[in-house]
Amino acid sequence: DQQVKQNSPSLSVQEGRISILNCDYTNSMFDYFLWYKKYPAEGPTFLISISSIKDKNEDGRFTVFLNKSAKHLSLHIVPSQPGDSAVYFCAASPNPHTTGNQFYFGTGTSLTVIP
Amino acid sequence: DAGVIQSPRHEVTEMGQEVTLRCKPISGHDYLFWYRQTMMRGLELLIYFNNNVPIDDSGMPEDRFSAKMPNASFSTLKIQPSEPRDSAVYFCASSLRNEAFFGQGTRLTVV
Numbered sequence: 001d002q003q004v005k006q007n008s009p010s011l012s013v014q015e016g017r018i019s020i021l022n023c024d025y026t027n028s029m030f031d032y033f034l035w036y037k038k039y040p041a042e043g044p045t046f047l048i049s050i051s052s053i054k055d056k057n058e059d060g061r062f063t064v065f066l067n068k069s070a071k072h073l074s075l076h077i078v079p080s081q082p083g084d085s086a087v088y089f090c091a092a093s094p095n096p097h098t099t100g101n102q103f104y105f106g107t108g109t110s111l112t113v114i115p
Numbered sequence: 116d117a118g119v120i121q122s123p124r125h126e127v128t129e130m131g132q133e134v135t136l137r138c139k140p141i142s143g144h145d146y147l148f149w150y151r152q153t154m155m156r157g158l159e160l161l162i163y164f165n166n167n168v169p170i171d172d173s174g175m176p177e178d179r180f181s182a183k184m185p186n187a188s189f190s191t192l193k194i195q196p197s198e199p200r201d202s203a204v205y206f207c208a209s210s211l212r213n214e215a216f217f218g219q220g221t222r223l224t225v226v
Contacts, residue, residue: 032213043217101146103215107157
């Protein structure tokens with residue numbers, strides 16, 4: 001059963017506008033959340049993360065929001081650039097101090113930023 | 116460090132053959148993961164190791180799949196016998212704390 005879900009397989013955004021990628025999870029034990037970016041023929045690379053004690057984390061053009069009560073997180077990219085075109089994976093991890101360090105990934109959202 | 120290294124990058128094999136995928140994690144990382152990427156399930160966790168010991172293999176789809184980590188610098192994922200539905204990209208990742216670093220993946224095609 002998919003514990004991390006990305007319900008939008010694809011998203012197209014005009015350059016300069018905001019991209020919003022969404023992710024839902026089902027396991028309340030998840031304590032740490034990450035976003036990965038993947039280009040074709042490459043492995044996923046870490047983008048940004050957030051701990052469950054926060055509701056927002058910002059890194060340049062990238063901001064991740066966490067709504068624990070809704071078990072929902074989102075990644076905002078503003079302004080979007082053509083180089084942001086990639087597949088974005090949401091991932092979640094239980095508290096590494098209690099249950100180990102496994103990461104569960106969603107199905108990915110393919111973002112296309114149109115110049 | 117060169118990052119996580121996987122080999123081969125591409126593998127084409129006939130149904131019924133044994134396939135072995137290899138992974139060299141980042142030195143010093145104590146967790147190693149094997150993932151399979153498919154359109155339907157995204158990045159699916161197959162198995163992971165902590166300090167060379169398998170911790171959770173519940174994601175391994177069938178007994179045809181097996182994984183080993185004989186030492187801290189090497190792991191294998193074996194499929195025997197392989198089937199066309201095993202065709203996918205297989206990723207190895209290693210981790211020390213709260214971030215997994217991925218290799219470039221092995222694209223497996225079983226014909």
